[in-house]
Each structure stands twice: as C-alpha cells, then as structure tokens.
Amino acid sequence: MSEPALRLSGIEAFYGTAQALFGVDLEVPVGSVTVLLGRNGAGKSTTLKAAMGLVDVKAGQVFVGDREVTGAPSYKIARAGLGYVPETRRVFAGLSVEENLVVGERGGERAADFGAATWTRERIFDLFPPLAGMRERQAGQLSGGEQQMLTIARTLMGNPQIILLDEPSEGLAPVIVQQIAATIRTLAAEGLTVLLSEQNVRFATHVANRAAVIERGRILVEGPIEDIATDESVREAYLTP
Numbered sequence: 001m002s003e004p005a006l007r008l009s010g011i012e013a014f015y016g017t018a019q020a021l022f023g024v025d026l027e028v029p030v031g032s033v034t035v036l037l038g039r040n041g042a043g044k045s046t047t048l049k050a051a052m053g054l055v056d057v058k059a060g061q062v063f064v065g066d067r068e069v070t071g072a073p074s075y076k077i078a079r080a081g082l083g084y085v086p087e088t089r090r091v092f093a094g095l096s097v098e099e100n101l102v103v104g105e106r107g108g109e110r111a112a113d114f115g116a117a118t119w120t121r122e123r124i125f126d127l128f129p130p131l132a133g134m135r136e137r138q139a140g141q142l143s144g145g146e147q148q149m150l151t152i153a154r155t156l157m158g159n160p161q162i163i164l165l166d167e168p169s170e171g172l173a174p175v176i177v178q179q180i181a182a183t184i185r186t187l188a189a190e191g192l193t194v195l196l197s198e199q200n201v202r203f204a205t206h207v208a209n210r211a212a213v214i215e216r217g218r219i220l221v222e223g224p225i226e227d228i229a230t231d232e233s234v235r236e237a238y239l240t241p
C-alpha cells in the first residue's frame with residue numbers, strides 16, 4: 001500500500017503539564033476524506049494542532065508522506081504540504097475578500113511537485129460563488145458561513161496537499177453546512193486529501209469516507225465511515241447523535 005498522506009504515530013501532547021493526547025495513532029490515506037469524530041474535549045483539535053506543530057508534542061512522530069516533520073515549526077510543516085483551517089476561522093477583518101486571498105497566496109511550484117491543482121483567485125471564486133459576488137467587501141462584515149468559506153479559500157491559496165479542517169460545520173446554519181459539505185467533496189474530487197474534525201456524525205457521513213473516533217485523548221476505532229457511523233455501540237458511547 002502507498003504511504004499515507006499524513007501519519008501520526010504514538011503522539012503524546014500536552015498543554016503545560018496537562019496531557020491531552022495519549023499515544024494517538026492516525027493515518028490519513030492519500031485522496032481520502034478522513035474524519036476525526038468525538039465529543040467536546042475529546043482531543044480532536046489537539047490532534048490537528050499536533051499535526052501542524054501547534055502544541056507541545058513530547059513523544060511520537062508526525063509524517064507528511066515519507067517526510068518526518070515532528071517538532072518542526074508550523075511554517076515548515078505548511079511548506080511540506082499541510083494547510084490548516086482552525087476552529088476560530090480567522091479572517092483579516094479589515095481587508096477585503098480578495099485581499100484575504102492575496103495574503104494566502106504562495107508559490108505554485110510546490111503544487112506542481114505534488115501533482116495537485118494550483119489555486120488561483122479565479123478558481124477559488126468558481127468554487128465559492130458567494131465569495132465571487134463580494135470581492136470588495138470587508139471580510140469582517142461577512143456572515144459566519146462566508147467567513148468559514150473565506151478561511152478555507154485562503155488556505156487553498158497556499159496550495160496545500162492535505163487540508164486540516166477543525167469542526168468546519170460548527171455554529172453554521174444548515175444551508176451553509178450543506179454548502180461546506182459540497183465544497184469538501186469538490187476539494188476531494190480535485191485530488192486534495194482532507195482531514196476534518198467533527199462532532200456531527202450526519203455531516204461526517206456526507207463528506208468522509210474514513211473515520212476515527214477519539215475519546216479522552218485516545219483513538220478508539222478507525223475504519224470506513226459506513227462501518228463506524230452505523231455501529232450503534234460506538235455511536236451511543238462516544239458520539240453525539
């Protein structure tokens with residue numbers, strides 16, 4: 001089998017002296033949409049941050065393809081091909097939509113190395129039609145859903161090979177959640193590998209083909225989404241319906 005796009009092995013992560021992850025192993029196959037499912041505080045965000053070099057990892061390893069990035073600064077991990085969309089969906093509020101995309105731009109040569117698509121503003125506006133109609137608008141004036149789209153769009157402008165999305169559906173209206181789901185499926189069809197964290201099992205089944213369940217900083221089960229989402233004992237014990 002080919003190398004996974006992203007692999008975490010035995011990750012022990014800490015906030016100060018408080019341990020949040022206990023030996024997390026996770027594989028994200030190339031071209032998959034993998035969802036990390038778990039309740040509040042289970043360790044989803046911390047797992048994504050560990051991949052991105054944003055928490056204190058005291059043991060374990062992170063690989064992007066065959067390249068080890070354990071302990072590397074986040075900008076180097078980004079250069080290795082990871083794009084990260086945090087839960088806080090930060091936009092540059094005082095800049096326009098288009099200026100936010102310019103800020104996210106990074107050379108396309110890496111994308112050519114990966115054989116992945118190179119993103120341009122025009123391609124982004126094709127993918128997110130609502131943003132196309134508001135190029136000049138200040139990002140701070142956008143709705144929560146529009147800001148989520150803009151954050152994903154800005155991350156794509158860095159031409160990642162793998163995109164990490166931390167709870168992309170959280171706090172958004174159902175119609176926007178559907179748009180985000182459609183966007184994620186489009187990204188996968190474009191050849192991007194996706195790892196997202198989610199509490200919403202329904203949303204997960206609409207976008208993902210693989211799932212891992214995390215509880216109290218440990219991965220409990222991993223496999224095809226249809227097996228995990230339909231397993232009543234897993235759902236009842238570890239997931240929010």
Ligand code: ATP
Pocket residue numbers: 015018019020038039040041042043044045046047
């Ligand atoms: P949520 O859906 O609430 O974001 P999560 O599954 O993403 O939940 P994490 O945010 O990864 O969970 O949190 C895992 C554990 O780490 C929790 O016990 C949490 O209290 C703790 N934790 C998270 N962030 C910090 C922090 N900045 N300082 C201290 N402890 C933290």
